[in-house]
Amino acid sequence: MKLLRVGPRGEESPAVMTEDGRLLDLSPITADIDGVFLADGLTLASAAIASGDLPSLDGDGMRIGAPLARPGKVVCIGLNYRAHAEESDAAPPSEPVVFLKTPYTVIGPNDTVLIPRGSTKTDYEIELGVVIGRTARYLDTAEDGLACVGGYAVSHDVSEREFQLERGGTWDKGKNCETFNPLGPWLVTADEVPDPQALDLRLWVNGNIRQNGSTKDMIFQVGEIIHYLSQFMVLEPGDIINTGTPAGVALGHPDPKPYLRPGDVVELEISGLGRQRQAMGQA
Structure with missing residues (x-):
């Protein structure tokens, strides 16, 4: 469905x-x-x-x-594509990098994304969003993790890189600005996505393609991620997991890096999961 x-x-x-x-x-x-x-x-x-x-x-x-009302929590996996880790000057992680976004960041797939006040480094990140449909707690295997998936959606993990990487503390400041997680247009139930590791992801800014990847290149696959997270937190129906982004983000470009500005238009799609389109506004 x-x-x-x-x-x-x-x-x-x-x-x-x-x-x-x-x-x-x-x-x-x-x-x-x-x-x-x-x-x-x-x-x-x-x-x-x-x-x-x-x-x-x-x-x-x-x-x-957004195809999901009132998500319980949004759990994100960083640096989960090898080429993205390389472009970020980071070593591929030996365990999943985990951070959280607050539910209020989740908006509709075509809603306006607001660039925060004082921001000069707002970045785009297309991601496979996984929505939990069954409680995941101390799972035994990655297969058990996949069995807990309710559905999949296109997720845009918008980030402010100065807030995230240059202001000290955790990544959370650069991830939780209002409107920073468009989701949708659909939540495609798990039975219609036989292999979540065989999905193409593409993102354009002002008509120019910036990201063009595949979930087959994930370092940690969907089932592994859910199994791993269940050892540290209880995942409940309605929780969202953003599973990482492929290479091509603005952070990975040479200077001057093509960060987002008011008036820019970002379009995203994942095969079988639909397409998003957001105009950038100013907070």
Whole structure:
């Protein structure tokens, strides 16, 4: 299933997109697409779609919101593509690099991204977003990790590099600015993504391609990441994991580095998971 939420911010309605592109209203099944729905409602939704019981929804011209309401936490994996580690002048990690983003950073896939006040080094990062559908706690294997995935989505881990790397402390200051995690357009359920390590990722700025990679190049694969994280924290339905970005970020370019400015347009896509488009604004 391709799950999505449409409508004004804070008033989104849950929906599902059929194979022929029709939009169906999920509100008879659930009030929203959240952790509770992912844990308990997918089977019921599948049955309702198959039976034709869901009403059509006219989504023409409607805003697409983030496909997940109220994520519990956003866990991010840094330096998870070897070429990206190299362009960042960092050694490939021996264990996953873990940091957190707050849920309020998550916005719709086409919403405006705000460059923070005082920023001169706002950067782009396309990532495979993994949404947990089953509680993950002290898992035994990477296969157990994959079994906990509810779905996948395009995720944009926007970063401010000066705040992240030059201001001391942890990376969190450069990762948690408002609007810094567009998500969507869809949450594609795990059954429709047979191999999360065979997805192409591409990102353009003002029509020029900047990132062009594949999840096959991850240092730590999706199942490994979930297994690893479950040893240190409980992952719950509705949590998001950003799994790292391929090479090509502005940080890795020679000077003058092409950081984002107000008015720039960033477009992102992952094969089978849809496409995003954001205009950069000023906070």
